[in-house]
Amino acid sequence: MSAAFLGMPPFPRAAEEAVHNTTLRANLRHATHTIRAKRAKAVAELSDWEQLREAGRQIKDHTLRHLDRYLIQLEAAVTEAGGTVHWAADATEANRIVADLVKATGETEVVKVKSMATQEIGLNEALAAEGITAYETDLAELIVQLGDDRPSHILVPAIHRNRAEIRSLFADEMGKWGRAAPHGLTDSPADLAEAARLHLREKFLRARVGISGANFMVAETGTLVVVESEGNGRMCLTLPRTLISVVGIEKTVPTWRDLEVFLQTLPRSSTAERMNPYTSLWTGTTDDDGPRDFHLILLDNGRTDVLADEVGRQALRCIRCSACLNVCPVYERAGGHAYGSVYPGPIGAILTPQLRGTGSAIDASLPYASTLCGACYEVCPVAIDIPDVLLHLRGRIAEQGGPGHRVERAALAASGWVLRHPTVLAATEKLAAATRGMHPRRPPGSGAWTTSRELPDVPTQSFRDWWQENRR
């Protein structure tokens, strides 16, 4: 995954900083609570929500089980429709293919539709290294790009910014990238949107190469689908001569009809809309309509490894709605950056360590970035049992026994032994009760607990002893 995140501190440390940033916490709390309530309402409108959720789960599971077959069908259909399919095993290969394709057009500028896959591979940075400038056209992505920042949410990458911060970014930075923001820019949403519109329009009309991802790829017809709210995506998908789409292999669905399910569950889960304002679908190329040249890059980048894990593979069902982020109490306090990946929140905590492996400190800390409260599982429109995958990954990490886990493993093994010997446990409890007056208020090893909390008092008698005296 993107090199930008290498060397990130593990989650607890990054999260602690975020917790103490009061503006960030207020921004996140406001944003997540608002969308949370709206989503619940939009979902409650559908009486068959649970059936839709189950249908989505089954379609995705079926596709993943036969992914090899559907990908070959997809390749054939795309080629048949006049597109070209490229296979990329990892980020480097995908970036190389895109850079070569752009260079072949002779262009040095591209416009981009917001896409997680291109962020995952660090495409913008890779293109910049080749002298190609990539312009993000999604409003929130634009804010992130102008701020030389990183996205902190799947759907609303600039969720951590408030309007005042955005206003000064626009005023200070837009001119360096293209059309400057109008004088006297205020932080009213209408003003900010208008400034972005003017700035971006210039880019849409000039660009000859567009780069996108896709929400879905239909195997039977070779059709790609992008759903969005702003309309910038449709401009990028239709105006340029060349369209390059970089898509994770798991975005495949077998038939056109399968879209019926996801086009209902995705918008309601992500933006609480009954239907997203723009749904663009394209199949290869068409004379005198849209791009002349269409390239599809099928990205693996760790996905087949995830697929090989029976428990973990359900993470590939994800349709990136971000509902799990919006309900997650940990994400709400820690913010997206603490996850050290373009996939933050609960889905990031299970997807990132699977895609990248658990070798680094940040990746090994992610499966522990949860209280296992289960709110994410409850809202997920494709029923990914995120807590279960977290537990599965914890098992893997604990078994590997990294530096932090050796001591822990010994401690838990010792406690396990005591706990299998009730008489030893009873003696330990008796000893604790007898010496309760002598316990220090902050015993060694209790640091992380006692910074903010008192320890419980040890009672004069354990339950076990009470029972012995009173009921036997």
Added chain:
Amino acid sequence: MRVALFVTCLNDALFPATGVATVKLLERLGVSVDFPAAQTCCGQPHFNTGYRGAAEKLVQHTARAFAGYDHVVTPSGSCAAMVREQYPRWGETSLASRTHELTEFLVDVLKVTDVGAYFPYTVTYHPSCHGLRTLRLGSRPHRLLQAVKGLELRELPGAEECCGFGGTFAVKNAAVSTAMGQDKIRSALATRAEVLCAADNSCLMHLDGLIRRQDEPLRPLHIAEILGSTEEDPYRPEEPIS
């Protein structure tokens, strides 16, 4: 009907009053409960931290300790959830199907909601994640509390939000855990209730630690201690257990 109390390791060592209240409550309702002394810990801390081997041994130990009982009752939503949801992984389906969290046992098995309790305080109830989402306790605790004489139940804003305990999460991610707990306490204080009640002493231990550090006027209390309190033998916070 042979009924066993699974008091849980946390209650045994740190919150014996919850166990005592559970015993008295069940006896008052005509149930004779047994305490199999071989019991210790359900293995949840080990399992949730990733130590499956250690957990498995405790699963088998616990299943053996409770063999032969028709029902196993526990005043802990999270331990009940561990037994019910995770034990079948190791083939322990029998114990899973015989285990009930306390409020479930009262409402579903004994079929009572008025347990004859008396508790003249204002109370707000934190449903805790395992009770809410894994066991789906629903309105059971509320129905039980509403039937308590003298008790006034106040709705907790954002009740479904996690309190931030999460076992080792409280230590591994102490800053986030604390922030979540403080928000929960703020919501509870906003109700102006005197007592913050839950069916899980693990959540309450974390919240109590914060409440005492911040010196807030709120008393965390397990639901068993409220339901165990009667006019003849009322809840007395400062007295040692007898």
